[in-house]
Amino acid sequence: VGLFGRPTLEHNMETLYWVRDILEKGPAWFAGHGRNGRKGLRSFSVSGRVKKPGVHLAPAGITVKELIAEFCGGMQEGHKFYAYLPGGASGGILPASMGDIPLDFDTLQPHGCFIGSAAVVILSDRDKARDAALNLMKFFADESCGQCTPCRVGTEKAVHLLEESKWKTGLLEELSQV
Numbered sequence: 001v002g003l004f005g006r007p008t009l010e011h012n013m014e015t016l017y018w019v020r021d022i023l024e025k026g027p028a029w030f031a032g033h034g035r036n037g038r039k040g041l042r043s044f045s046v047s048g049r050v051k052k053p054g055v056h057l058a059p060a061g062i063t064v065k066e067l068i069a070e071f072c073g074g075m076q077e078g079h080k081f082y083a084y085l086p087g088g089a090s091g092g093i094l095p096a097s098m099g100d101i102p103l104d105f106d107t108l109q110p111h112g113c114f115i116g117s118a119a120v121v122i123l124s125d126r127d128k129a130r131d132a133a134l135n136l137m138k139f140f141a142d143e144s145c146g147q148c149t150p151c152r153v154g155t156e157k158a159v160h161l162l163e164e165s166k167w168k169t170g171l172l173e174e175l176s177q178v
Contacts, residue, residue: 014043036061036102044103046072048122049079061107064120065099072122079124087116089136093129134162150178 002008018041022030031039038061047053051073058071064084068074075081081096086103092113094101101107108114123132141155154175161172 034060035066036063036104038102038104042103042118044071045117045119046122047119048084049076049081049124049127050074050122051076061102061104063100063102064122065096067103067120068122075122075124079126081122082125082127083123083129083132085119085121085123085132087114088119088121089139091116091119093123093132095129130162134159137162154178 018030030041033039033041038059040060041057042060042062043055044058044062044067045055046067050068053072056067056071058067062070064086065081068081081099083093083095084099085091085093086108092108092111094108094111094113098111101111103115103118103120105115121132123129137155137158140151141159144151144155146152158172158175161168161175
């Protein structure tokens with residue numbers, strides 16, 4: 001039972017979570033957190049090659065390099081930061097050289113990525129972006145509901161293209177647009 005005694009489906013639980021604190025502490029308190037011109041706090045679910053994976057409450061607008069250093073205890077021993085997925089499986093993959101971009105809604109789009117639910121995956125120099133991309137595409141091929149042909153057939157075709165030793169990047173780009 002939700003609002004007005006009716007069933008309620010909440011798509012953005014994080015926003016709803018902050019309502020009580022904002023009402024009790026005031027909007028200035030919430031806006032007082034943040035970095036790089038952003039305001040507020042954000043939950044980041046970090047996995048991968050960091051010492052302390054998990055859900056970390058951090059300032060909105062934090063960069064992935066700051067997130068790793070300040071909240072995740074750094075990289076695992078013997079691992080060097082190589083790449084990251086800022087928004088989980090469908091959020092794209094960026095190299096470590098782009099680790100100073102604020103993790104926020106409008107900062108990653110120019111680079112072909114998005115923050116989504118902030119499920120950040122950290123890859124190290126022992127990982128390969130190619131393997132991560134193939135793993136992600138296999139996931140999407142398996143999880144396709146099968147109702148639309150571009151997804152049902154396209155993800156399977158993409159898996160086969162990504163499994164080849166030399167990628168046909170033109171065909172992959174065309175397929176990704178479809």
